Amino acid sequence: MPLGSKWQIYCFCDSMRERPRILAVDDEPAIRALVAKIIERAGFDVDVASNGAEAIEKLAERAYAVLVVDLMMPQVDGYAVVEHLGRRGGQRPAVIVITAGDSAAIRRLDGSLVHSVVRKPFDIEVLSDLITAAAKMNDEQKRSRRLDAHGASGDVVPFPQ
Numbered sequence: 491m492p493l494g495s496k497w498q499i500y501c502f503c504d505s506m507r508e509r510p511r512i513l514a515v516d517d518e519p520a521i522r523a524l525v526a527k528i529i530e531r532a533g534f535d536v537d538v539a540s541n542g543a544e545a546i547e548k549l550a551e552r553a554y555a556v557l558v559v560d561l562m563m564p565q566v567d568g569y570a571v572v573e574h575l576g577r578r579g580g581q582r583p584a585v586i587v588i589t590a591g592d593s594a595a596i597r598r599l600d601g602s603l604v605h606s607v608v609r610k611p612f613d614i615e616v617l618s619d620l621i622t623a624a625a626k627m628n629d630e631q632k633r634s635r636r637l638d639a640h641g642a643s644g645d646v647v648p649f650p651q
Contacts, residue, residue, distance in 0.1 A: 509533065510534050512558060513538070513556070514526050514537070515538070516560040519540075537554075541564065543565050554583040555629065557586070559585065560589065568587060575603055576603050581635075586608060589610065590610040606624070
């Protein structure tokens, strides 16, 4: 059939996407710098925060694909940051928790909000792999929501006639 008749042709394509941005939160400057370097080497853009209050401010300012957060911090701890994400609703970053705490500390977390938990001291390669997997999972969830909204894969753009 000729174009413009009964059938409409669509081009299914991904729109230009920027690199995922990840937020690293730790009160220890050396750990925060190490985690930021791991994130950068994994190919992601990174922002850092030195405590939970600063993290919550940054989360309000922009969307992040992944949040890497220490549990034990002064002022506002990692638990409060994770709870904040649970209350705020909407699209949330995948959460990776870093902790030196025991199993009881980990059990306090809401498993529906946390992608993974890494104990200090951590293996750099393991953390890098988890960050990459969490970013990929977050991207797939965004694509799935977009599919549901459009009823197709990718952005639906009418093919020029």
